Amino acid sequence: MKDYDPSRYPAVAVTVDLVVLTIRDDELCVLLVRRGEAPFKGQWALPGGFIQPAEDLDEAAARELHEETGLSPQDVYVEQLATYGAPRRDPRMRVVSVAYLALAPDLPAPQSGSDAADARWTPVASLLGRNRRLAFDHELILNDGLERARSKIEYTSLAAAFCSAEFTVAELRRVYEIVWGITIDARNFHRKATKTIGFLEPTGMTTTRDGGRPAQLYRRGSAELLSPPLVRPADHAHQTNDQPGA
Amino acid sequence: MKDYDPSRYPAVAVTVDLVVLTIRDDELCVLLVRRGEAPFKGQWALPGGFIQPAEDLDEAAARELHEETGLSPQDVYVEQLATYGAPRRDPRMRVVSVAYLALAPDLPAPQSGSDAADARWTPVASLLGRNRRLAFDHELILNDGLERARSKIEYTSLAAAFCSAEFTVAELRRVYEIVWGITIDARNFHRKATKTIGFLEPTGMTTTRDGGRPAQLYRRGSAELLSPPLVRPADHAHQTNDQPGA
């Protein structure tokens, strides 16, 4: 019923929250900030903030990302994740939050540009089964972001977004191993990565930074979709039967 | 910065818009309503409306779906699509719209439950290159919904959401052919559909409603993800895969 005057409806605040993932020391990490004020004062939360009157959602996400990390959208892949709007998710008022997922390489950049007093990279593994929960529904948002990241690298070349601009096949393989939490045969992965057109673009350079025989350096290829995709071994844990419904 | 009072920020209206897809007469159709008031009075738009103070986003989507179509979430698959919030997308005020994608079988249900005076199923093909554009940014939302539907049926069993509860392999194949706009070899598709575990669940019944030799009737299987997925022939339109000889 778009036909009613929008201003007749109760005001809602709209925020943008960020799930910024990176890989540090062979661990998948998420950027968290410690809240300085109520509600959830002192607890960890995803970085985010209110949208400005004149900016689009994507712009708000890019701005927040820059404010919190100093990262520019050039260095980082950003996409919209999902929107969360449960009536009581913020005790102060109705707040609808548009979540964004960002994948960043482990840049030497300082952690903060940073208007968040206390921001840090937290290994996601350390957040599981933890008593110190995240603020709001950010745990839910984080899990959705993780699942999105895990599935996205199956059929796109986005795993390379975790690597620096030039990287080796083995470094890319480590990304998959860390994000998926499995080990992958180096030889089969090498074959797959180098034979999938558009995945890797050779630079002609080599590096020995990972030790052993020098490895070719590649850049991220131009193909957005990998065909065929990399198959993630099915998580045989519990394939739940999903019923349609909102 | 989550730490400011939300009420200090300019009010934003939040709506839910629906991309409801179904297949009628071998065509992919989307539910559109004709707007009765300004802005965009008289133009076609996606159904939708403002969220209520006490309802979650998914609930708002289910409510709107029911109001516009009479369909209940049991009959229809619904998932959140994306959120749109460009500053001027609604000329009246800042409106952020959370779009949902719904996939419905061609039910004999009446078109309206219906508070929209004028609602109808429109073949999406008839909207391409058309001069009568949709209201707001609904054309963009529709395209995103179509792309989501096209890719979603690749790796899930959701194509069955377009069929009635019991369906034949050929009916399912028609769904793929229509949504993807291609033709598929009936024999290879039959092999793939019946051999992919969790895709189809046999009922033991047969039907001759499509003519010819009686066909087995199936229900949608319990697997949410198809492994391996059905591969949609790559759209070689402009996949920029330039590989210098490698």
Next chain:
DNA sequence: TCCAGTTATCGTCGTTATGACGATAAATCT
């Protein structure tokens, strides 16, 4: 009744993709 038409279903063949794993290459470390 019998045959033509239609659709369903099964099977075959060659090609490609994949998992397991052996072997060699080219650097560093001791």
Next chain:
DNA sequence: AGATTTATCGTCATAACGACGATAACTGGA
């Protein structure tokens, strides 16, 4: 120099897929 480490190439068996022939089981008409 030899051990160690990592990169890269190859082989083999199996699975999945595209193309397509063949057969099965119904319906509608001659």
